[in-house]
Amino acid sequence: MSTRAQPAETPPPPEAETEQAEPDRAALSAGARQERRLGWLLCAPAVVVMIAVTAYPIGYAVYLSLQRYDLRFPGRAEFVGLSNYGAVLSSPFWWDAFWVTLFITAVSVAIELVLGMGLALVMHRTIFWRGVVRTSVLIPYGIVTVVAAFSWQYAWTPDLGYLAELLPSGEAPLTEQWSALWLIILAEVWKTTPFMALLLLAGLALVPEETLKAAMVDGATAWQRFTKIMLPLMKPAVLVALLFRTLDAFRIFDNIYILTAGAQGTGSVSILGYDNLFTALNLGIGSAISVLIFICVGIIAFTFVKLFGTAAPGAEVKR
C-alpha cells in the first residue's frame, strides 16, 4: 500500500503531460471534457479487473484471517479476532520461515547485484557476438522457473548430476539445511541475474560516453570511472533494480518447492503459507500468513521508497 502515494508526489514526467499542460482553466472546453471521459472510459475495464482480482481477494483474506476456518471442520467457523495472527507470530515456524526468506533475499539480491553489474558491463562493452551474448543471457530469465529448478535439482542429485559428482560420494547437499539454502540461492541467482543485468544495462546506456572518455584522458582508472561516474549516474536504475528484485526474491516459492519442498528448514514464508493452506487445510491461519507476507512486502517497498529515495517505478527515472 505504501507506494501508492508515491507516483503522485514525484514531479510529473517532462514529456507529453507537461508539454501541453495548463490548458486555459476557464475554458475546460467540451473537447477537454470529452478527452477526460474517453480516458476514464478506456481505463475503466482494466481498473475494474485489477480491483476485482487483487483488492477484493486481499480484503477477503483479511476477513478470513479473522476467522477460525479449518476446512476439515467447516461447521466450526467463527470469528476469532486477531488470534490467528497471535498463533502465527508466536510460532517458531513463522519465524524460521521468515529468517530463511530474509536470508535468501538478502544474499541472492547482493550476489545478483554484483554479478548483474558484471553481466551488464559485458553486454555493454563486448566487441563481438553482442547479439549472441544478449540472447543467451535472456534465456535463463525466460525459462520456466520450475524447469530451471529441476535442472539444478538433478545436477545435485547423487549419481545423476554433474555437480554432485564433484562432491565426495555419499554427499547429498539438498538434504542438509545450509547446503540446501545455498543451492536454492544459486538457482535463484542463475534464474534472475539476467533481469538485474538488463535493468542495469538500461542504466548504463544513460552514462554519456564523452564523460567517460574525458575522465580517461584525465587519467582516471577504470575503477575510478566506475565508482565516480558510472555508479552515481546509474543510481536510479540500480535502486529500481534492487527494489524489483528484493520484492521478487521475498516471495520465492517455485525454486524451493522443487529443490527441497521446504524440508530441512529451507521453507520460505510463501512455502509456509502454501503448506498451511494445502496440507493443514487451515484457511484462517493460511490467510493470516498471506496478510503478513503482504505487509512485509509493503514494508520493503516503503523502506526503499522512503529510505533510499527510489523513485517509485511508475514515476520517471532519470532519462
Place this chain on the structure above:
Amino acid sequence: MAAVGKTHAARWGVINVVVVLYALFPVWWIAALSFKDPTTLTDGNYIPTDWTWENYRGIFETAEFTRALVNSIGIALIATVIAVALGTMAAYAVARLRFPGKRVLIGMSLLIAMFPPISLVSPLFNIERIIGIFDTWIGLIIPYMTFSLPLAIYTLSAFFREIPWDLEKAAKVDGATPAQAFRMVIVPLAAPGVFTTAILVFIFCWNDFLFAISLTSTESARTVPAAIAFFTGSSQFQQPTGSIAAAAVVITIPIIVFVLFFQRRIVAGLTSGAVKG
C-alpha cells in the same frame, strides 16, 4: 598495437564464452538428460551416448502431459489476449489523453505487479471453490490478470509514449479519413509494442507455478509446470527423471523461440517498462 588488439579480443572472447556457458549450461544439461536412455541416465555424460526419443514418446502418450500442454497453451493465450486488449486501451489513454488520475493508475498497476501471489492464493482458493470455478481454465485466467494486466499496462504505456502521434494528424491533413489514419499510420507504429507486450505477458503466464498448483486439483486445468511437479514414473519403481526432462524441454522451446526471434524487443520491453516507467 596489433598484439594489444589481439589480447584484447581474446580476453573478450573468453569472457563471452564464460557468460554464454553460464547462461546456457543448465538448459543444455536438462535437454541432454531428456535424450538419454533410462539406462544411461546416470552415466554423467554431458552429451547422451545413446540418443533416444523414448522420453518424448512416453510423455506424449500420456494424457497427463498432453492435457497439461493444451491447458498451458489455452490458458496462457486467453489470459494474454485479455490482458493485452484491456492493457492497450488503458495504455493508449495514459500515453495519449489528458485526464486526472492516470498517475494513480500507473502507480496502482505497479503496486499490484509487486503483489506476493501467495497472499492471493488463500482467498482465491476459497472464492473459487464457493463460486465453482476452482480447477477450471477461468479459475486460472482470472488470477493471471493480477500480474499480466499491470505488466501490459506499464510496458505498453512506455512503448506508446515513444510513438509520434502527430503523424496521425499529418495523415489527416493529407486527406486520410480518421479510420485510414489510424489503420495505416498508428496501427503499424503501435503493433510492435503490442506484440512484444503480448510475448512478455505470455511468458509470465507460461511460467506461473504457484497459482497453477494451488488452484487446480485435476488434469482439467493443470498446466505443464504444475503437472511435471506431480509426474510419477511409468511404474512406481521408476524415477520420472526422463519424463520430467522431456516435458521441461517441450515447454522451454516456445520461450527459446521467442527469445531468439524477438530478443531486442523483449529487452526493450522489459527495461522500458521497468526503468522508464
